[in-house]
Amino acid sequence: MWKFLLSILLICEFSRGQDAKTMILAASRAGVVELIDPATLETVGRIHFDLPRSSAGLNGVSASADGSTFYVEGPDASLHGGCCELYSVDLATMRTAVAASFSGTRSRNAFVTSGSITYAGTDIESSGDRWHLSPDRRWLFGVRNFRGPVLDVYDAAERRIVRQLVPEGQNGAGWATGAWAGKNFYFFVGDNTGPGRLWTVSQEASKLDAGVPVEVFGGLAGCRQPASVDIVSVGARVFLYETFGHKLDRSDECGSVPGGAWLIDPAAGNLSHQIAPDLHFFTLQPNPEGTALYGLAPGDSSWSTPVPLVRINVAEGRISHSRRLDAGVWHIALAPLWVVPHGDVRVSGP
Numbered sequence: 587m588w589k590f591l592l593s594i595l596l597i598c599e600f601s602r603g604q605d606a607k608t609m610i611l612a613a614s615r616a617g618v619v620e621l622i623d624p625a626t627l628e629t630v631g632r633i634h635f636d637l638p639r640s641s642a643g644l645n646g647v648s649a650s651a652d653g654s655t656f657y658v659e660g661p662d663a664s665l666h667g668g669c670c671e672l673y674s675v676d677l678a679t680m681r682t683a684v685a686a687s688f689s690g691t692r693s694r695n696a697f698v699t700s701g702s703i704t705y706a707g708t709d710i711e712s713s714g715d716r717w718h719l720s721p722d723r724r725w726l727f728g729v730r731n732f733r734g735p736v737l738d739v740y741d742a743a744e745r746r747i748v749r750q751l752v753p754e755g756q757n758g759a760g761w762a763t764g765a766w767a768g769k770n771f772y773f774f775v776g777d778n779t780g781p782g783r784l785w786t787v788s789q790e791a792s793k794l795d796a797g798v799p800v801e802v803f804g805g806l807a808g809c810r811q812p813a814s815v816d817i818v819s820v821g822a823r824v825f826l827y828e829t830f831g832h833k834l835d836r837s838d839e840c841g842s843v844p845g846g847a848w849l850i851d852p853a854a855g856n857l858s859h860q861i862a863p864d865l866h867f868f869t870l871q872p873n874p875e876g877t878a879l880y881g882l883a884p885g886d887s888s889w890s891t892p893v894p895l896v897r898i899n900v901a902e903g904r905i906s907h908s909r910r911l912d913a914g915v916w917h918i919a920l921a922p923l924w925v926v927p928h929g930d931v932r933v934s935g936p
Contacts, residue, residue: 606652606653606922606923606924607653607922607923607924607926608624608873608874608920608921608922608923609621609622609623609624609630609920609921609922609923609926610622610623610624610627610880610895610918610919610920611647611648611649611656611702611918611919611920611921612647612895612911612916612917612918613644613645613646613647613658613916613917613918614643614644614911614912614914614915614916615642615643615644615645615914615915615916616643616644616912616914617634617635617636617637617643617644618632618633618634618635618644619632619633619635619644619647619656619658620632620633620911621633621923621926621927622895624873624878624880624897624920625907626907627895627896627897627907627908627909628909630926630928631926631927631928631929631930631931632929632930632931633675633680633927633931633932633933634930634931634932634933635658635660635682635932635933636932636933637660637661638661641660641661641669642660642661642668642669642670643660643661643669643915644658644659644660644917645659645660645669645670645915645917646658646659646670646917647659647917647918647919648699648702648703648704648919648921649702649703649704649919649921649922649923650703650704650705650706651703651705651922652922652924653677653921653922653923653924653925654676654677654678654924654925655674655675655676655677656674656675656677656921656923657672657673657674657675657685657697657699657704658672658673658675659671659672659673660673662687662688668688669688670688670689671684671685671686671687671688672684672685672686672687672694672697672704673685675933677923677924677925677927678924678925679934680927680931680932680933680934681933681934682933682934685697685706689714690714695708695709695710695711695712696708696709698710698717698719698726699717700717700718700719700726701718701719701871701919702871702919702920702921703719703921705719709745710726710740712728712730712738712747714730714731714732715728715729715730715738716728716729716730716763717740718764718765718766718771719766720766720769720771720789721766721768721769723742724741724742724743724789725739725740725741725742725789726739726740726742727739727740727764727766727771727773727787728740728747729762729763729764729773730762731761731762734752734762735752735753735760735761735762735775736750736751736752736762737750737751737752737753737762737764737771737773737787737794738750738751739751739791749791749792751773751787751791751792751793751794752794753773753775753783753785753794753796753797754794754795754796754797760775760776760777760782761775761776761814761815762774762775762776763815763816763817764817765817765818765819765824766819767819767821767822767823767824768822769788769789770786770787770788770852771786771787771788771789772784772785772786772787772817772819772824772852773785773787773794773797774800774815774817774826775797776812776813776814776815781799781800781801781802781803782799782800782815783796783797783798783799783800783855784797784798784800784850784852784855785797785798786798786852786853798852798853798854798855799855800826800850800855800857801855801856801857803826803828803844803848803857804828804843804844805844806840806841806842806843806844808840809836809839809840809841809843811836811839811840812834812836813828813836813843814828814829814832814834814835814836815827815828815829816828816829816869816870817850818847818870818871818872818879819872820872820873820876820877820878820879820900821872821876821877821900822876823849823900824849824850824852825847825848825849825850825861825870825879826847826848826850826857827846827847827848827867827870828843828844828845828866828867829867829868829869830843830845830866830867830868830883830884830887831866831868831882831884831886831887831889831915832868832887835887837866837886837887838887843866844863845862845863845864845865845866845867845883846860846861846862846863846864846865846867847860847861847862847867847870847879848860848861849861859903861879861898861900861903861904862881862883862896862898862905865881865883865894865896866883866884867881867882867883868882868883868884868916869881869882869917869918871918871919871920872920873920874920876900877899877900877901878897878898878899878900878906879897879898879900880895880896880897880898880918880920881894881895881896881898882894882895882911882916882917882918883896884915889913889914889915889916890913891913892910892911892912892913893910893911893912893913893914893916894908894909894910894911895908895909895910895911895916895918896908
């Protein structure tokens with residue numbers, strides 16, 4: 587009976603959330619989550635958290651698949667500057683509770699976050715994997731960089747990691763990331779001395795070969811700092827982009843680093859159709875319909891200026907809507923919500 591617990595849980599949570607309204611959740615480190623209409627980028631509600639002084643603030647946001655709850659990564663009030671516990675917020679009551687302790691603790695095994703969705707009751711032990719749920723909800727692929735890069739393949743029916751795929755020739759170098767697009771998972775590993783390599787991984791793959799070398803992008807003469815690259819899929823399209831606004835942001839030392847995102851041909855590693863070249867993204871998030879990308883682009887690594895939030899029409903490769911959030915560090919998620927609070931709301935507890 588327990589063998590199929592996770593797969594049943596994932597399917598049921600997803601089914602309950604299909605009639606919910608998709609919203610952008612934008613969490614600021616200052617302690618506010620803005621609920622933003624993805625069609626217009628207008629804020630319809632703000633949820634305020636009472637945070638301790640000099641705390642680490644809010645450092646992540648997600649929602650349950652059924653749309654009844656959202657989660658934030660927030661400070662532990664008992665630890666000065668400590669980060670981050672996982673807090674749940676019941677949208678019907680605005681009641682907050684500590685769902686799990688810090689990453690790496692046993693209580694975190696009960697939660698898996700894939701994209702913008704956090705699933706409860708999973709009981710998966712991992713070593714810092716970033717999990718990606720397959721479209722059929724049978725597989726979780728975990729990207730791991732500790733003693734890696736490694737791709738962990740978790741079978742939801744068997745409730746265990748059934749394979750660990752190690753890319754050939756990496757020898758522990760480079761930062762790994764990945765994304766699902768259809769039935770394939772695209773696993774990218776950056777190379778500190780070159781452009782990086784891409785693997786197209788099927789659900790049944792038993793090993794990784796040498797991968798496909800990716801065309802160089804974002805090059806800058808005289809800059810020796812490695813680029814931090816992420817991958818995002820929207821519909822059948824796969825994009826690579828350099829990330830900014832974090833500790834490894836190379837623009838601090840290298841100056842005018844190219845921005846935007848590039849469409850990649852997974853079979854050949856070629857890049858084309860650069861989008862939003864004037865923006866330096868912290869993150870790009872796809873919409874469920876596969877038609878748009880939403881991007882946060884801090885003005886600098888310290889987030890000291892108003893932060894552009896944009897909607898990009900993928901088919902046309904252009905920005906269709908844009909606005910600015912207040913200066914400060916932000917995280918976004920696109921997730922279904924059964925209840926969409928309007929106006930200013932303050933949570934209660936814990």
